[in-house]
Amino acid sequence: MSTAPRLLDKYRNEIIPSMMQKYKLANALAVPKIDKVVVNMGVGEGMEDVKILEKAMDELSMITGQKPLLRRSKKAIANFKIRQGHPIGCKVTLRRAMMYEFMDRLINVAMPRIRDFRGVPTDSFDEAGNYTLGLSEQNIFPEIEYDKVTRPQGMDITFVIKNVKSEEQARELLRLFGMPFRSDNG
Numbered sequence: 001m002s003t004a005p006r007l008l009d010k011y012r013n014e015i016i017p018s019m020m021q022k023y024k025l026a027n028a029l030a031v032p033k034i035d036k037v038v039v040n041m042g043v044g045e046g047m048e049d050v051k052i053l054e055k056a057m058d059e060l061s062m063i064t065g066q067k068p069l070l071r072r073s074k075k076a077i078a079n080f081k082i083r084q085g086h087p088i089g090c091k092v093t094l095r096r097a098m099m100y101e102f103m104d105r106l107i108n109v110a111m112p113r114i115r116d117f118r119g120v121p122t123d124s125f126d127e128a129g130n131y132t133l134g135l136s137e138q139n140i141f142p143e144i145e146y147d148k149v150t151r152p153q154g155m156d157i158t159f160v161i162k163n164v165k166s167e168e169q170a171r172e173l174l175r176l177f178g179m180p181f182r183s184d185n186g
Helices: 006-022 050-064 096-113 167-177
Strands: 033-042 069-072 087-094 131-135 155-162
Touching: 006 096, 006 167, 033 050, 033 096, 033 167, 050 087, 050 096, 087 096, 131 167, 155 167
Parallel strands: none
Antiparallel strands: 033 087, 033 155, 069 087, 131 155
């Protein structure tokens, strides 16, 4: 790609100056930035039927534009009938241009397609300032053909944020990118 992603331009030209002014940061390198986006699909049924796991990996590949890694269980858990080393999911780690393109599609195309959408929760930040968002279906992405979906598959999307001093800074960064946070007053 010869041109920079739209959200990267927005970050450089709008978000950095806004964050520097709001938090009185002297250096542009002190502004929080999104380091990577990790998309994770847990496919428990993949142990019995490998086709389900392969289908989930194909769909995750279409959504992110990158080949997913197969994730295997680290421990055996008898209650869930999981043995050590069995395939239980897949994940993709997006960085740089691919990350910004995925964020753009997620925020501006996929989230508005969620039925009865009132915004994403504001309390899903961890102590390091990273934000994790859970989606219940893969159908909200336009890359997925609705007729070819055999079963709804959820996913977790984690935004790993660097240089963050507080949860408020991380929330403000994502809000400036266009993340539709749920309003607490209504």
